[in-house]
Amino acid sequence: MAHPTFNLVEEPWIPVATKNGNTELSLRDLFARAHEVKGFNEPSPLTYVSVARFLLAITHRALNGPESPDEWVELWQKGRFDPAPFEDYVATWRHRFDLFDPEKPFAQAPLSEFSPTEKTKPLSKLALELASGTNPTLFDHTSDDGEVFISPAEATRMLLAAMNYGFGEGGIYRDTTLVRFMSFLVEGESLFETLLLNLQTYVGKSILGARALPNLDAPWWETDAPLTETKDETLPLGLTDHLTRRGRKVHLQLNDNQQIVGMLYRPGIAFDSSRERSDPFFAWRTSKDGSLTPMRFRLGRALWRDSEVLFQWKSDEGSGNAVGIRPSFLDHLEEVAIAMADRLELHDDTKPLPHLKIMAFGVLPKSGRAAVDLWRMEQLPLPVALLRNRELVATLRVALEFAEDAARALKSAGRRLAMSLLTEGDRSPDKNDVANQLSQLRLDERFWPPLELQFHRFLTDLDGQNREERLFMWMDEVLRLTKRAYDDAAHVVGVDARSLKAQMMGLRTLHRGLKELQEQHDQKKAYVEGDIAS
């Protein structure tokens, strides 16, 4: 039987959504049709972001740019990729994109680079979503004992995800680039727009700050760099090397029917993602002690509550006002927006930026374990004005603090209700019982999810003209939802006299807790109404 081949340049493997339905495209077709494609149709957030980063690397290399925001704007204006540079690029490197090449299989190491005694591992190890060993999930029942067949297209996507998402398990394995932290991408209205919006100024130099030698950056398939198992960290050559870092060394194994049934799996090239500005698609939060840590998903806390980090005003970074560092690719987006505004003054036909979304991808590991609790993809509207307008960012911060203060008042009220309910005579209730009663009230569930909906509206509608009015409306919503959340929780406690008493004691606490927020709200209302009247 002839040796199998699956070349990513020609074979369809990238799942996309088009106006005619869902399909899979090859590399060649993807870049030729990116303007017709709505977006990726990949249900796994980990695979989504991994494929996107891989494609961004190719885009930068094929274009050898964009070298400036102005050049970016010219690319944007075209509305589609010129297929020629992409065709040249994939033709040049086609031999490195065959999944089953015996010498240099795509994203893998050849069999000769593994010990003859290396044991086959289940394919499920490639994807954190699949059940394997310590990471059971709800979505798959693949067991380590059963044989799993996956298609070459699936294997390609899983390989790309595995390079980015693998836990350090102690011993020889280290965490891969993205596994512990949140990574971001911006989405446009087509795949062309999405790819372009996530590009950065690129002149072949390293932009990760590690080195500044020109023309040194390249992804692994261009350099023939070996896929070595390194415990010590290797700094990337530059952006595209970083985006395509192979955190694991894999070799896919076929059965007699040439189906992919297993793999060899070893550590890959190590990199410490936690250092400051290690990745242009990470954001960093300032801790109380002033140190910076990359943002990560937190259980019970949606992304939007920390969105002020995403919109951190660049010149405030490092100052006492800073809450962190926004992803540096947003800095490029800001520059692009300025370049676009400049162009618009001279050319009426300037195609504006569409309504953008920013998406966050990642996993929530189980505490202290190399296992996934859950994986997440969240999105927020991304008004470009927020990247450029300091007052809007300040308004955003006020809005978020208002919500957090209201949540604290709500929690205090809930605690008071719980304590009153459990108090017998002069005896104070056991604090564990109070905590238990408080959790049964489910105040967070009643408050945060409906508020998130309102926040999306607030963010979408916020602009330089209306920020005071929007802020007032936001405050109004927060107060209304706080009171409703308390009411809804109180209603389920019970309707006998003692329960009613407890509810009213909690209500008093809520009223006291919201007093200052109510005053802020009333002041804002008076200001807005005065403004409207004048």
Next chain:
Amino acid sequence: MTDTQTRTHPLIGHLTRLVAEDDRAALAALRRGLGRPPGEAPELYPHVAKYFPQETSSRNYENAMFTVAALFGMFPNHRAEAGTPFKVLRLLDLESDSTERRVLSVLNADTETLPTHLRHLFALIRSHGPDRHLDYGDLLFHINQWDHPDRWVQRRWARDWWAWSVPIEPDAEPATGPSDSATEEVPD
């Protein structure tokens, strides 16, 4: 706001006219309803029955009217929007364990035992605040709604006792007022 601007239930209008006319015999007759199940004191019928709702027959509503009439005989101080009995109690500053127990008893009462508990409560109010007023129109509505599955009346009264400083949100409760069609203006 003057009383001529207040539209109120015709029963309440009638009861306040008894006070205005100083009809002590009538008030004494109303008091005969205290301590007896609603509708079992014939002395109340001349004052109450003519205001029964015409379109529908509601035993619950009729009983509420008897209860309110009897309590009025005991404490004949109505003013619209004066508040619930618990609000009046709160204003009398009678916070104590025994008052709290009385409050809890009222809240735990069902429609059958409510008249008895209210009688004790009104006795307390009368002895400490003979010049106070409460809204008998609301009281009639609240007693009629006492069995509402939401227990909104009990919540309202509980708020008046324990969380009186917290303003009530607009539309937080059903609109108070007579539940039948007839209303009349109460003269000054």
